[in-house]
Amino acid sequence: MxxxxxxxxxxxxxxxxxxxxxxxxxxxxxxxxxxxxxxxxxxxxxNRRATSLATGRSMTIGHVIPASTQHEMVNPIFGDFVAGAAGVYGEEGYDMLFSHVTDGDEERAYTDLKRKGTVDGVIVQGPKVNDARIEVLTRLGLPFVVHGRSSGAGQDYSWVDVNNRRSFKRATEFLLDLGHRRIALINGLEDMDFAQRRRAGYLEALAERGVTPDQALMRSAEMTEVYGHHETRDMLALSDPPTAILAASMISAIGVRRAIEEAGLTIGKDVSVITHDDELSYLRNGQDVPIFTATRSSVHQAGRVLAEMLLRRIEDPSVVPEQILLEAELVVGRSTGPVPTGD
Amino acid sequence: MxxxxxxxxxxxxxxxxxxxxxxxxxxxxxxxxxxxxxxxxxxxxxNRRATSLATGRSMTIGHVIPASTQHEMVNPIFGDFVAGAAGVYGEEGYDMLFSHVTDGDEERAYTDLKRKGTVDGVIVQGPKVNDARIEVLTRLGLPFVVHGRSSGAGQDYSWVDVNNRRSFKRATEFLLDLGHRRIALINGLEDMDFAQRRRAGYLEALAERGVTPDQALMRSAEMTEVYGHHETRDMLALSDPPTAILAASMISAIGVRRAIEEAGLTIGKDVSVITHDDELSYLRNGQDVPIFTATRSSVHQAGRVLAEMLLRRIEDPSVVPEQILLEAELVVGRSTGPVPTGD
DNA sequence: AATGTCATTCAAAGCGCTTTGAAAGCCTTT
DNA sequence: AAAGGCTTTCAAAGCGCTTTGAATGACATT
Known part of the structure; x- marks a missing residue:
């Protein structure tokens, strides 16, 4: 018909x-x-295709997944973020399209997306420091918003980000207040912009209290469980092990906990742990009392906010870029306590 | 141009x-x-839309996400599955589209997808017992493949599934061989087909050894960490607590572990745990020696296999439905041991 | 009665591609 | 020299929709 x-x-x-x-x-x-x-x-x-051809609008939002950062997609955080965005798309009659791109081809992917008219706009996820995509998209005139920021990207663009620097600074201060001095940072990949900012906040707090940072206590990689476990085990074996650990995600924090327990130590007593908590649906930070003391910010909510922002831009591309900086809560759970008195 | x-x-x-x-x-x-x-x-x-209109093919594969089972999307398992499928789509020049559907509207969603010509085929995820979608899609003539099976769906359709019954039977037998008799099952939602089959395998093993199943040891819900924790804590408080636990996913197994440790017990000694391991990228089951004894089957691989199967069907819809039953490995880790001798 | 206005409706062009059926040009065959 | 057969190219129709510009008819105004 x-x-x-x-x-x-x-x-x-x-x-x-x-x-x-x-x-x-x-x-x-x-x-x-x-x-x-x-x-x-x-x-x-x-017929969608015919409508689309006639109107020049596809009613579809694109997410480009590079093959390397395919990990992006398998990251549980991704699921919650995307589900948030998808909710908004659904309400507004948009579909969501994933384009899987072989590596290095991202620029071409965006160019194609624009030229082929497959999508009306894209969401940029996982921005790196100095992320090239921002310049490409600006040049192409394809509406986009960024989840996070990219230091040094130059352009004025729309983004929604958590105040990573401040939240990690506060978390570090919280540990310092408890008397901790050997504080480890199990960070995400440091070419990711958010990881840079978290480290900056961490270092800032240490500096203000006159604590000299120790390279041996700063680790960085993709935030898997095994990684959290591995680095923690490694650091606990140091002659001067950390008494507190900052973890970048619930997943790596779970690995941290496993390593602490395997070492026969008690979390929150022998070793304090603070993690960033994205409020993942399948990995809630406990029920009533949080398992981990955490900096908390819903990535699902971020997905919603970004999607709404993008749709606004698509409606009227001339509108000036918006920026939203979300503050993370610092919630206290059972994973932190005063520094153990040496004996 | x-x-x-x-x-x-x-x-x-x-x-x-x-x-x-x-x-x-x-x-x-x-x-x-x-x-x-x-x-x-x-x-x-x-231009994609024009090509699509002229050829009648959209070069897009659809995944319909119902709002309720939106949980489907935030499930870390989903990410790995979809990444596997996306890899294949990318290689073959297909895009992946997610359609977010308000509840109960699934049938309409599929009908629309077909009529609007948005996609060339769909993958059905998370089939329930007697899943209505299979009948709808067969009737519409929209090519599809199912991840899992749906008991009692009647039709002959294409699917890829893990032999859930057999793998949970083997896992149960493994525990029985170790002397366990109080074996708990922390299952997924039991309207999901896979959960039914797992329970069947579990019950079959018990029956063959003459062990009477105990309703108090059989739990069922969405496989979150908190759920695994909650049910385990609850069961450990029983007057006659389980000495072994079968968990449905790595995520809930992590919650199981947490509860066991909180109770001051040692996993693999006081309580044995076997989990199903989908080989999630961010939640690997340890590095060399597995953390958990597990029934193992890569959901990422399943995604690839299903995508390939679907593309074959799209090429030639007349081909008879294919069915692939994957066997899970039973890998032994550090979470299982002989039943503790009562003292 | 002639003119102007408004509310409805329509024919046709256009979106950018694929594909059918025909034409053109050049060889080869008879 | 005419006919037939290839190879290569083309004009035009068609995919299913939106949208422009025009037409129609009814009604009010002069």
Whole structure:
């Protein structure tokens, strides 16, 4: 059932039927009702591709997944973020498209997306320091918003980010207040912008209290469970092990906990742990009392906010870029305590 | 730059340029080269929507996410599965589209997808017992494959599944061999088909050894960490607590571990744990020696296999449905041991 | 009665591509 | 020299929709 057939059945022109269905005012109320009834009856809905070709809009939002950072996709954080965005897309009638790109081809991918008209806009995830994508997208004129920021990207662009520097600074201060001096940072990959900012906050807090940072206590990699475990085990074996650990995600914090327990130590007593908590649906930080003391910020919510921002930009691309900086809460759980008195 | 412009530049008809670019044989070799060079030079690539409209193929695969089972998307397992599928789509030039559907509207969503021509096929995830989607899709004639099976769906359809019954039977037997008799099952949601089969395997093993199943030791819910923790804590408080636990996923197993340790017990000694391990990228089951004894089957691999199967069906919808039953390995880790001798 | 206005409706062009059916040009065969 | 067969190219139709510009008819105004 297509528009032509429907209009023939109704004895109307395609124009009138199309207008009736799309809510244009210059259609007789009675006619409109007849058309709508017929559409329902014959189960008509317009062909997306044809509509898209005619209007120049695809009603689809793109997410480009590079093959290397394919890890991006398997990261549980990704799921919650994307689910947040998808909720908004759904409400507004947009679909979400993932384009899987072989490495280094990102620029070409965006160019293609624009030229082929596959999507109306894209969300940039996991921005690195000095991320090239921002310049490419600005140049292409393809509407986009960034989850996070990219230091040194130059352009003025739309983003939503957590105040990573401040939240990690506060977390570090919290540990310092408890008397800890040997504080380790199990960070994410440091070419990621967020990881840089977290480290900056951590270092800033140490500096203000006159604590000299120790390279041996600063680790950086993709935030898996095994990684959290491995680095913790490694650091606990040091002659001067940390008494507190800052972890970058719930997943690596789980590895941290495993290593601490394997070492026969008690979390929150022998070793304090603070993690960043993205409020992942499948990895809630406990039920009533949080398992981990944590800097908390919902990545699901961030997904919603970004999607809304992007749709606004698509509506009116001329609007000036928006920036939203979310503050993370510092919630106290059972994983932190005063520094153990040496004996 | 579109086809018309490109053909004007070249002094050729659109037909010839289109054919040259699409590898049709009836184009002079020299002409083809000229066309290809020009296309590269002017950075031409065909408009997806127009191509799609003309050919009737969208080169897109759909995944429908119901709002309720939106949890589906935030499930870390989902990420790995989808990444596996996305890899195949990428290689074959397909895109992946997520359609977010308000609840109960799934049937309409599929109907729309078909009628609007948005996708060439869909992957059905998380099939329930007697899943209605299979009948709908068969009726619509929209190519599809199922990740898992749906008992009682009647139709003959294509699927890839893990032998859940057998793997949970083996895991149970493994525990029985170690002398365990109080074996708990922390299952997934039991309207999910896979959970039913796992329970069947578990019960079968118990029955063959003459062990009477205990309802108090069988739990079922969405496989989060908190759930694993909660049920374990609850069961350990029983007057006759389990000495072994079967968990449905790494995530809930992590919660199980937490509860065991909180109770001051040692995993693998006081309580044995076996989990199903989907080989999630961010939640590897240890590095060399597995953390948990586990039934292991890569969900990433399943994603690849299903995607390939679907593309085959799209190529030739008349081909008879394929079915692949994957066997899970039973790998022994440090979470299982002989039943503690009562004292 | 002639003119102007408004509310409705329509025919046709256009979005950018693929594909059908025909034409043109050049060889080969008779 | 005419006919037939290849190879290569092309004009035009068609995919299903939106949208422009025009037409129609009813009604109010002069």
């Amino acid at each position: 297509n528009l032509k057939q429907l209009s023939e059945i109704l004895g109307l022109s395609q124009t009138t039927v199309s207008r009736a269905l799309n809510g244009y005012p210059e259609v007789n109320a009675e006619t409109r009702e007849r058309v709508e009834a017929a559409a329902r009856k014959h189960n008509y809905s317009p | 579109n086809l018309k412009q490109l053909s004007e530049i070249l002094g050729l008809s659109q037909t010839t340029v289109s054919r040259a670019l699409n590898g049709y044989p009836e184009v002079n070799a020299e002409t083809r080269e000229r066309v290809e060079a020009a296309a590269r030079k002017h950075n031409y690539s065909p």
